[in-house]
Amino acid sequence: MSSIKVKMSLMYALVLLLPALAFGQTVNLKPYNLTATAMFLQTDTDLSGDIDRPELDASFRDYDTDRNGRVSRTEYMTYLSIHTPSLAALHDALFDIYDVDNDHILDHHDYDNFFGLMDGNGDGFVSHFEYVRYWTILLQDLEHLHLDN
Numbered sequence: 001m002s003s004i005k006v007k008m009s010l011m012y013a014l015v016l017l018l019p020a021l022a023f024g025q026t027v028n029l030k031p032y033n034l035t036a037t038a039m040f041l042q043t044d045t046d047l048s049g050d051i052d053r054p055e056l057d058a059s060f061r062d063y064d065t066d067r068n069g070r071v072s073r074t075e076y077m078t079y080l081s082i083h084t085p086s087l088a089a090l091h092d093a094l095f096d097i098y099d100v101d102n103d104h105i106l107d108h109h110d111y112d113n114f115f116g117l118m119d120g121n122g123d124g125f126v127s128h129f130e131y132v133r134y135w136t137i138l139l140q141d142l143e144h145l146h147l148d149n
């Protein structure tokens with residue numbers, strides 16, 4: 001991505017994310033590819049154009065309020081219900097997707113698996129294309145949990 005394109009996308013990301021910051025406001029995630037792009041830019045903190053494993057780990061760190069290296073369902077839902085309360089049903093379903101071993105705790109091996117799901121060509125990096133493809137399908141599949149909420 002050229003730096004001009006990155007800056008344009010960041011502007012879109014801000015426009016998209018600002019409404020979500022207002023407490024209790026409904027959130028429209030359509031078009032999903034733009035929401036996915038905004039999420040990608042938030043996760044790709046070094047703006048390399050790819051998400052690597054440390055960046056994925058870091059994206060879950062905010063939820064880990066007791067800083068024990070693991071994210072419980074309670075930590076995750078508490079954090080997200082403050083930030084986007086109208087998306088609680090979606091977040092609950094996403095937790096189940098992240099939590100592959102179904103132990104209600106997110107940790108390193110859940111992130112390994114989730115990273116693998118997004119890393120379509122298995123090269124160890126999740127490109128913007130791979131990320132947007134994965135998340136657009138996921139947000140579509142889970143549409144019943146976040147549309148008209």
Ligand SMILES: *[C@@H]1O[C@H](CO)[C@@H](O)[C@H](O)[C@H]1NC(C)=O
Pocket residue numbers: 031033034037132
């Ligand atoms: C999102 O999808 C629309 C319709 O397919 C397309 O026109 C647009 O370029 C896409 N935007 C991004 C950022 O992928």
